[in-house]
Amino acid sequence: MNLLVRNIARTLTEAELLALFEPYGSVQSCTLVMNKESGLSKGFGFVEMPKVGEAKAAMLGLNGKELEGSKLRVKKAETKQED
Numbered sequence: 001m002n003l004l005v006r007n008i009a010r011t012l013t014e015a016e017l018l019a020l021f022e023p024y025g026s027v028q029s030c031t032l033v034m035n036k037e038s039g040l041s042k043g044f045g046f047v048e049m050p051k052v053g054e055a056k057a058a059m060l061g062l063n064g065k066e067l068e069g070s071k072l073r074v075k076k077a078e079t080k081q082e083d
Contacts, residue, residue: 009068025054
């Protein structure tokens with residue numbers, strides 16, 4: 001399951017984001033979306049967890065969690081539909 005993580009502190013690294021999700025289960029990938037011009041985080045990213053139960057546990061455990069002064073928002077990422 002692909003999770004969208006929003007409201008991430010701009011100073012958080014991919015390794016730190018990964019460390020937040022690993023206690024809930026296996027993480028297939030973890031990506032922060034970066035600003036191409038500045039090289040800084042845009043404040044959101046995606047975490048792919050292969051097991052749906054683990055992903056749901058991570059959503060419940062981390063959605064609303066305060067981290068570096070920001071409350072994380074974690075939800076299932078919507079898939080883009082082709083026209």
